Amino acid sequence: xxxxxxxxxxxxxxxxxRATLSCRASQSVxxxxxxxxxxxxxxxxxxxxxxASSRATGIPDRFSGGGSGTxxxxxxxxxxxxxxxxxxxxxxxxxxxxxxxxxxxxSK
Amino acid sequence: xxxxxxxxxxxxxxGASVRVSCKASGYSFTGYAMYWVRQAPGQRLExxxxxxxxxxxxxxxxxxxxxxxxxxxxxxxxAYMELSSLTSEDTAMYYCxxxxxxxxxxxxxxxxxxxxx
Numbered sequence: 610x611x612x613x614x615x616x617x618x619x620x621x622x623x624x625x626x627r628a629t630l631s632c633r634a635s636q637s638v639x640x641x642x643x644x645x646x647x648x649x650x651x652x653x654x655x656x657x658x659x660x661a662s663s664r665a666t667g668i669p670d671r672f673s674g675g676g677s678g679t680x681x682x683x684x685x686x687x688x689x690x691x692x693x694x695x696x697x698x699x700x701x702x703x704x705x706x707x708x709x710x711x712x713x714x715x716s717k
Numbered sequence: 718x719x720x721x722x723x724x725x726x727x728x729x730x731x732g733a734s735v736r737v738s739c740k741a742s743g744y745s746f747t748g749y750a751m752y753w754v755r756q757a758p759g760q761r762l763e764x765x766x767x768x769x770x771x772x773x774x775x776x777x778x779x780x781x782x783x784x785x786x787x788x789x790x791x792x793x794x795x796a797y798m799e800l801s802s803l804t805s806e807d808t809a810m811y812y813c814x815x816x817x818x819x820x821x822x823x824x825x826x827x828x829x830x831x832x833x834x
Contacts, residue, residue, distance in 0.1 A: 610779070644821035646762075653812055653825035654762065665823055697762055699821065705778060706752070706764035 611636050611702045613709035621717040628685040630712045632698035637678050642701035645674055645683045648711075649694045657696075658683060685714070719743040721813050721826035728832045734801040737829045739813030746794035747771045749815055752822060753787060753798045757809040765811075768796055803833045 612635040620628055632643075640661040646654040656665040658674035661681060671686040685692055693716050698709040724738040739751060753765040766777035768787045775787050786799045796813060811829045814822035 642820065646822070648762075653828055654822070655825075656819065656821055656823045659819040659821040659823070663819070665819060665821075699762070701820075704776060708762040708764070710761045 610705055611638060611700055611707055613698050613700060613707055615696075615698060615709035615712045617712060618710075619713045619715060621715050622688055623717050624688050624690055626688050628683075628688055628692070628714050630683040630685075630696055630698075630714075632676075632681045632683070632709050634679045634681075634700060636702070638681075638700045638702055640677050643674075643676070643681050644699045645672075646697045646699065647692075647694045648697065654697065688714070690716075719815075719817055719824050721815060721824055723811075723813060723826040723829045726830040726832070728834065729803050731804055731833055733803050733833075734799055735803060735831050736797055736799040737811050737813075737831070738795055738797050739826050740793065740795045741815065742794065744815075744817055745770075746789075747791055749817055751787075751789065751796040752814045752816070753785075753796075754812045754814055754822070755809040756812070757806070760809075765798065765800075770796075800831075803831075805833050807831065808833045 614633045616631045643661040645658040648654040662674045673684045676682050695711045695713045697711050720742045722740045727735050747770045750767045752767040765781050768775045789796045813826040815824040
């Protein structure tokens with residue numbers, strides 16, 4: 610099983626600032642199957658980024674993804690109040706999907 | 718619009734089984750797989766398994782192998798997830814999800830809370 614480790618655990622930022630979230634895999638991951646999700650309290654996750662860098666339908670362009678191999682990044686430019694949430698990375702490999710433990714982006 | 722609607726919350730005794738349903742609408746049910754993911758309180762998302770909407774072939778996470786069964790009823794455009802031998806550690810929100818327009822989980826059900834107590 611490929612283990613995904615996200616850092617930091619919590620990111621305290623102000624609206625308008627940039628958030629940079631990291632996702633590191635225990636083995637190389639196909640970029641085609643690396644995704645990022647946003648989850649707010651009491652809600653189902655929402656797909657933000659798929660194939661490492663493609664934005665899902667309706668996702669603002671302040672969200673961007675990058676990386677390859679074992680290191681991937683989600684960047685949120687100019688944080689909006691509605692962006693404060695928990696973010697998860699996800700990968701598919703060896704016939705299994707796994708998720709990271711999440712990064713909470715909170716308002717400072 | 719594409720939508721997944723799950724069955725309501727469940728409370729079960731330890732050792733019992735639970736079955737959660739997920740009704741799809743707005744797309745061809747047999748054209749896509751259905752995935753099941755759970756999230757224990759304060760924990761990360763955890764993939765449980767998936768079913769091929771066309772032929773019913775399933776694949777389960779090793780963590781749940783032997784305890785989970787995913788089925789489908791194509792006439793009702795509904796997938797089912799049954800988890801047996803429940804313990805308190807199975808208390809979680811259970812989600813169904815689909816990869817409809819991307820290769821990731823772009824559609825999610827609203828979640829079904831299962832409490833084992």
